[in-house]
Amino acid sequence: MLDDKDIGKLIDVFATKEDLKKSVENLTTKDDFNRMMLALDNYANKADAYFQEMVALTHKVDRHEKWILQLAEKLGLKLEY
Numbered sequence: 001m002l003d004d005k006d007i008g009k010l011i012d013v014f015a016t017k018e019d020l021k022k023s024v025e026n027l028t029t030k031d032d033f034n035r036m037m038l039a040l041d042n043y044a045n046k047a048d049a050y051f052q053e054m055v056a057l058t059h060k061v062d063r064h065e066k067w068i069l070q071l072a073e074k075l076g077l078k079l080e081y
Contacts, residue, residue, distance in 0.1 A: 015023075072079050 069079065
């Protein structure tokens with residue numbers, strides 16, 4: 001048979017209704033997860049657009065550098081780096 005001492009030990013070990021309510025309040029909801037995924041998707045789209053712009057800009061700079069080198073060669077100029 002359980003006495004008061006044993007019941008006290010059980011109360012210390014098991015979570016109370018209030019403990020469970022507090023822990024459930026801190027759980028992530030589907031809405032939280034969906035908002036996070038939407039933010040991540042928006043960031044990924046912006047990053048992708050940025051990287052595409054950087055690739056296009058790199059090609060443009062390379063093309064301009066080639067033209068400058070061709071002009072310098074035709075004019076007999078030596079370019080220093």
